Amino acid sequence: MQIVRTILWVLLFAGLMAFSFFNWKQVEVQIWTNLVLETKVPALVIVSFLLGMVPTWLMHRGVKWRLERRIKALESATRTPSVAPATPESPIAGDAYVADDGRPPHEVPVIRSAGDKADPLAPNPRTGL
Numbered sequence: 001m002q003i004v005r006t007i008l009w010v011l012l013f014a015g016l017m018a019f020s021f022f023n024w025k026q027v028e029v030q031i032w033t034n035l036v037l038e039t040k041v042p043a044l045v046i047v048s049f050l051l052g053m054v055p056t057w058l059m060h061r062g063v064k065w066r067l068e069r070r071i072k073a074l075e076s077a078t079r080t081p082s083v084a085p086a087t088p089e090s091p092i093a094g095d096a097y098v099a100d101d102g103r104p105p106h107e108v109p110v111i112r113s114a115g116d117k118a119d120p121l122a123p124n125p126r127t128g129l
Helices: 002-022 041-079
Strands: 026-032 035-040
Touching (some): 002 041, 026 041, 035 041
Antiparallel strands (some): 026 035
16 A cells, blocks of 8 residues: 555656646736735645645544544453453342342342352252252
């Protein structure tokens, strides 16, 4: 891509040089009634081109900079975990039950002793299955 950009800039420069060579004439530009600017045609064309290109280029760079900052902020926000990882004591998402006293599942404490091991053949105390 860099070679294409370089070729375009070289062609633009060559075209500007050819234009300057064939149009090297003195012109008078009347700015106000008593203010007249005498300049060459190529200088007038170059200044006009820059007056149109520089503000547009600056606006483009500013928008690009702002969007890159916004994308980086969004990417860093997705990298950091927003929810704490589930602990073994927390109820499983598929277990939908309500305690006998009407409390929702996330408020029911799970009581386990240190030597308590899960028996794979025992019924689940939460669901009764």
